[in-house]
Amino acid sequence: MFQKVFIISGLILTLLLLVISISNLIIPASVFDMILEYGIFFIWAWYFVFIFFFLVIKRKKKTKQVSLYTCLYLTNVCSEDCPYCYFRRTNKDLKRRTLNFEQVKQEVAVIKELGVNNVIVIGGTLVGVEYESLVLRTVSWLISEGMVPWLELDNPSAKLLKRLKAAGADHFILFQETYNQELFAKLHENNLVKNNFLQRLEVIDRAVQAGFINIGIGALFGLSPSVDQEISGLVDHAQRLLAKGVNVCVFVPTVKHPAYDLISAQQLDQIITAVRVALPQVSIGLSGREPAELRDRLFLLVDQIGTGGVTNPGGRTVYKDEYEAGNKQFVLADLREPTEITESLKKQGVKVVNNFSWRNENEKEDT
């Protein structure tokens, strides 16, 4: 684009000089000298002013943008028994809670005060009409409050997905957890729903069929000893989804459970860089599980940033005390307020916008 403007401006300048030269033949010499003296100066001045303003506009257009998101847990009741998760049904230490709609509204009010617009609606694997109705009402409420619901549900039926889409939801997330099929089977052998690798992939396809245009996927790094295999699985999956015409956000959560290997800061750096290079057109989501110092370093590479979260239903309001006493799915490491995150991003020249596209606009060519 810049080259085009440069060439066109150059052509206009040449044309003007040509007009001046020709005018030498038809106008008196004294007038021509005056034009030569002042005219050329103004033409060149115009040219440089034009180029200067163009560069300023171009710089503005290239400012990196991100969105913030947070989580809204509806329940921690779960029929599944994933060994890496504190919500697993065999964890007898966890107090089981499911919010009613009034409690959901209280949580939404707090999120609204935080100023975070994108809200992941999440919580357990609860089968039943009552839960479906709570999810639907929550989605409608969030939209009516000017927020954007991102749904993270393990086992939604095609019918529920269509109803959620009709209610105005456009974002659906489901982590495959691991792209190693054998490991997936082993980890989930005691599960009732989340126990089939291919069926889990199909849930995402079902969401695409229902019309969800923004699809989030992820591997829980640390479950598998092979980080490379997880990256390759994620990249393949993202490419298949991109071929279907949807926007994709790749989340890169790391497992935070003492039974599993911790992913080092350097490894997470490499994972995000690899995903960014392999998939420049996708968004990358960064969770608040990672420590502040590491996240600050990664902000320039990602597009969707988790903040202001709690990892248990009612953790901001009705069950705040329980949450603070340890009743949670996992521990968040970066506990900075969204305003602090926004400030840190600003210092790095990154602008926070409400609903940044999951088709990574930062990587779009400036045409």
Ligand code: SF4
């Ligand atoms: S990971 Fe999901 S499905 Fe598994 S136990 Fe936790 S909440 Fe339930």
